[in-house]
Amino acid sequence: MSERDEELTGKLPHPEEDFSTWYTQVIRRAQLADYTPVRGSMAIRPYGYALWENMQALLDRRIKATGHVNAYFPLLVPESLLQKEAEHVAGFAPQVAWVTEAGTEKLEERYAIRPTSEAIIGALYSKWIDSWRDLPVLINQWANVIRWEKVTRPFLRTAEFLWQEGHTVHRTEEEAEEETLRMLGVYQDFIENELAIPVIPGRKTESEKFAGALRTYSVEALMRDGRALQAGTSHNLGQHFARVFDITFQDQDGERKYVWQTSWGVSTRLIGALIMAHGDASGLIFPPNVAPIQIVIVPIWRKDEDRQPVLEATDQVLARLRPPYRIEADTDDTKTPGWKYNEHEMRGVPLRMEIGPRDVQNRSVVLVRRLDRRKETVPIAQLAARVPALLREVQQEIFDRALRCRAENTHPVETWDEFRRVMEEQRGFIIALWCGDAACETAIQHETTATIRCLPLDRPCEVTGPCIRCGGEAKEQAVFAKAY
Amino acid sequence: MSERDEELTGKLPHPEEDFSTWYTQVIRRAQLADYTPVRGSMAIRPYGYALWENMQALLDRRIKATGHVNAYFPLLVPESLLQKEAEHVAGFAPQVAWVTEAGTEKLEERYAIRPTSEAIIGALYSKWIDSWRDLPVLINQWANVIRWEKVTRPFLRTAEFLWQEGHTVHRTEEEAEEETLRMLGVYQDFIENELAIPVIPGRKTESEKFAGALRTYSVEALMRDGRALQAGTSHNLGQHFARVFDITFQDQDGERKYVWQTSWGVSTRLIGALIMAHGDASGLIFPPNVAPIQIVIVPIWRKDEDRQPVLEATDQVLARLRPPYRIEADTDDTKTPGWKYNEHEMRGVPLRMEIGPRDVQNRSVVLVRRLDRRKETVPIAQLAARVPALLREVQQEIFDRALRCRAENTHPVETWDEFRRVMEEQRGFIIALWCGDAACETAIQHETTATIRCLPLDRPCEVTGPCIRCGGEAKEQAVFAKAY
Known part of the structure; x- marks a missing residue:
């Protein structure tokens, strides 16, 4: 990433004309994040980080409600540890940042900055687990990781990113598979109900699975430009890591056995998903459940004598809508109401509250939805009842719109010609049959x-017919897309 | 750190006989943290991390209540950036871990893993700040940092540690000094009222100040072995970083000026402080405000027919004391009540609740304080009223005990002979006059x-008399100690 400050003046490009430029500009204009002097790394600015904190709190609650606890493991991974699992290291080696020196001393062994923590955690689980009584181990970690990507984009693909990574250990293969799918379900619930993005849960093909996993599952979302985005993954690791890190337990029958493991994660990439699943020509659209600011009050007056009563009414509203509402009043005298409308729409604030002299007289306010600018007048006395309902409605409307967008851009396809035509002209999801051959x-x-x-877990139809590409007998129904 | 599993069997050493071994053993036995294959880095296990999460929540609330917002900056710092401030780099260079390779490629410029973030944040503030209207900037970051220490001890001094670092920017020197002292006050409030550790706020001498700061302040705590521990620091950075990173603003008078900055931080070191300020021969003692488990229920029965009624009463209590109480029942049938008492005392749980057949008959429970094993019988019907009061009492008693311990170990000293004798025989804090000469x-x-x-902010007495060491005229009253 480099500095491109000139891109921040003038009109925001229309997303239907240049989605990619719209994306990076809206991030910088809304001060979600900025480029830094570190190759491929961004700074997450307070407005973007507040979004991440809201997301973290809502997901962490779900992770704990399903019996998991948090812990913290070292950032650095000795090279010899990382190399123990052959597929794993082959998958990550090209992206690893290496620490080779400390102070003035050259290190005897290189340390990888964790691209993911299976190796270092595996080494510790091997010490901590001894008996079936120690199982299951249900640990999650919130952490930063580094993957040295060639091409980077803010939030979507950055050298450093923030994420949570769950690492669990089980007695049996069945329990591990159950856990893998349970956490996929947690991700679906979190992403659909808090981020208002519908997702398709499914299994990854062999060629797309996590390096070292037995099976990888993901939840897949559709962005407004018709590209797909992998929003979260959950891996059944089988016994691969147990064997190389020697993670065994004495079972109830007295026998020593290898454990079964899972790992699962979502990252700050979800902020990219949020931007691209909901935004429009005016800028960001944040669902109320995670919006850093849910309601912005814009006080309006022309005559000097109106200023005081309008600001008093503003204070009355703030006193009625206290935290946990995330509400702010924009009382900056140097900006016009019109400028503020544009600014807060661009920043994705889901509700705008206008308070002018006439509203003061009527003891009411005007509430405007960011999504469609629908207005309603609400008496101040009824705000405490109306606002929570309105926030829920807006949350639902944003989800419904994303669901409609996905429905309009999901194409069941039966011929190869149609497949190519759809992908060229429309993009979106294609549902088609596949022989299962890599x-x-x-x-x-x-x-x-x-x-x-x-390969979606809920199959909309029977798998009978020819593979979309080779015409051979289909074994799977697959969801295809161009992806981020 | 190396593996030393043999130390975990047998009796915990008495802290008065071998404080250092007691410290590392209690950490591992209570599963707060463990050694890892990474030199000088520990894994913070779920019980230790839950403690950190509680501490984070209580401090983060205070940081936000004083107007700060959180953000996230890159882990890596280009070498050229780090080297811009000469004192700063001289102070940190010996401890920096360097990233020199990524994938198979040798990097053109080395990256430091942040030992602290003044440099990378300075580079961004220089872009973000333009006018007096942009000030103050009040940003905090929760992050991991690496300082490659030669000798390490869990929590106290580790190569990697977790912390928060505040980085603020102001128009005037006065505002920066005010902020520096405000955050020192926040640390004192947090450490005294949540961690129950009394601290002395004061200014560091020139030789002990932060590399690159104008003035450094700290809060200093006394551990039970008579050694001091620096529990948090707050730096007035002056304009040092503003000048090298070119952080300027256009002031109201139209002139372009350098900004004034502060930075301040506390780290997982505070967990070490918590252990050493309160623990005793039976193990850890956690204040209820941050204890991962505030109350542990130990159900007791001998005869099989008592099992069911006791467990039912346990469930009734759990139903009455729901979250936010952090309460657990230890229903493990394979362990005796006596074993459980020892275990949960060792783990520092502030309150134990015993429920036996007679308690079931009386519809009451026995509550035992970890601090002094004082018991009281409380009717189940009165638990919801008594437990919160009891937790507050215990919190206060733990603080009072630490305060007594500090008072007993604080020595006003007027002669050099006495200074040497106290430091040899008793340790603790010595209050003495100093000429101010390095x-x-x-x-x-x-x-x-x-x-x-x-140099304490609240001086217990006038500074008149001779320097404790050279006999010259004293300029300062100083607090001396052997320190961690």
Whole structure:
């Protein structure tokens, strides 16, 4: 990333004309994040970080409600540890940042900055787990990780990012699979009900699974430009890491056995998803459940004598709508109401409250929804009842709009010609049959740049018929898309 | 740190006989943290991390209540940036871990893993701040940092640690000094009222101040072995970083001026302070405000027919004392009540609730304080009223005990002979006069290993008389101690 301050003046590009520029500009204009002198790393500014804190709190509550506890493991991973699991290191080695010196001393062994923590956690689980009584281990970590990506974009793909990574250990394969799917469900619940983004839960193909996993599941979301975004992943690790890190337990039958493990994570990438799933030509649209500011009050007056009563009414409203409401009044005298409307719409604030002299007389306010600018007048005395209901309505409307957008851009396709045409002209999700052969998967990607996002857990139809690409007998129903 | 599992069997050493071994053993036995294969880095286990989460929540609330917002800056700092402030880099260079390679590529410029974030944040503030209207900037960051220490101890001194670092920017020197002292006050309030550790707020001497600061303040605590621990620091950075990172603003008078900055931080070191300020021969003692578990229920029965009624009463109590109480029932059938008493005392749980057959008959429970094992019988019907009061009492008693311990170990000293004798035989804080000369400070450290912890803000007496070491005219009253 480099400095591009000139892009912040003038009109925000229309997302339907240049989605990519719209995306990076709206991030910088809304002060969600900024470029830094560190290659591929961004600074998450207070407005963006407040969003992340709200997301963290809502997800952390779900992670704890399903019996997990948080812990913290080292940032650095000795090279010898990382190399123990062959597939794992092959998957991550090209992206690892290496610490080779400390002070003036050259280190005997290189340390990787964690690209993910299976290796270092595996080494500790091998010490901590001894008996079936120690199981299950249900630990989550909130942390930063580094993956040295060649091409980066704020939130979507950055060298450093913030995430949570769950690492659990179980007695049996069944329990591990149950946990893997439980956490996929937690992600779906969190992303749909808090971020208002509908997702498709499904299994990844062999070629797309996590390096070292037995099976990878993901939740896949559709952005407003028709591209897909992997919003979270949950891995059944089988016994791969147990064998290389020697994580065993004495079972009730007295036998020593290898454990079964899972890992699962979502990251600050979800902020990218939030921006691209909901935003429009005026800027960001944040769902109330995670919006850093849910309601912004814009006091309005022309004549000097109106200033005082309007500001008094503003204070009365603030006194009625205290935390946990996230509400602010924009009382900056140097800006016009019109400028403020644009600014707070651009920043995605879900509700605007206008208070002018006439509202003061009527003891009411005007509430305007960011999503569609619908207005309603609410008596100040009824705000405490109306505002929570309105926030819930807006939350639902934002989800419904995203669901409609996905429905309009989901195409069941039965012929290869149609597949190519849809991917060229419309993008979106394609639902099609697939023979299960990796060669076909690669050919499709090669010819259309679309990949199999997942093999959906809920199949809308029977899997009978020919593979969309080779015509052979289909084994799977797959969701295809061009992806971020 | 290396593996030393043998130390975990047998009796916990008495802290008065071997405080250092007691410290590391109690950490591992209580599963607060464990050694890892990464030199000088520990894993913070769920019980220790829950403590940190409670501390974070209570401090974060105070940081936000004083107008600050959180943000996140890159982990890596380009070498050229770190080197801009000469004193700063000289202070941190020996402890910096360097990233020199990524994937298979050697980097053109080395990156430091942040030992602290003044440099990277300074580079961004220089972009973000333009006018007096942008000030003050009041940003805090919760993050991990690395300082490659030669000798490490869990929580007290580790290569990687977790902390918060505030970085604020102001128009005037006065505002910066006010902020520096305000945050020192926030730390004192947090540490005394939540961690129950009394602290002395004061200014650091020139030789002990932060590399690059104008003035450093700290809060200093006394551990039960008579050693001091710096519990938090707050720096007035003056314009040092503003000048090297070119952080300027256009003031109301139209002139472009350098900003004034502060930074302040506390870290997971505070967990070490908590252990060493309160623990005893039975193990940890946690104040209720931050204890991961505030109350542990131990159900007691001998005859099989008593099991069911006792467990039912346990459930009734759990139903009455729901979250935010942090309460657990230890219903493990394979352990005796006596074993559980020892275990939960060792883990520092402030209140134990015993429920036996007779308690069930009387519809009451027995509550036992960890601090002094005082017991009281409380009717189940009165628990909801008694428990919060009892938790407050215990919180206060733990603080009072630490305050007594500090009073008993604080020595006003007027002669050099007495200074040496106290430091040899008793340790603790010594209050003495000092001429203000760094040569005297060094000589004292050389001869006694005691250092000036701070020049206290509240001076118990007038500064008139001779310097404790050289006999010259005193300029300061200083608090001396051997320190962690």
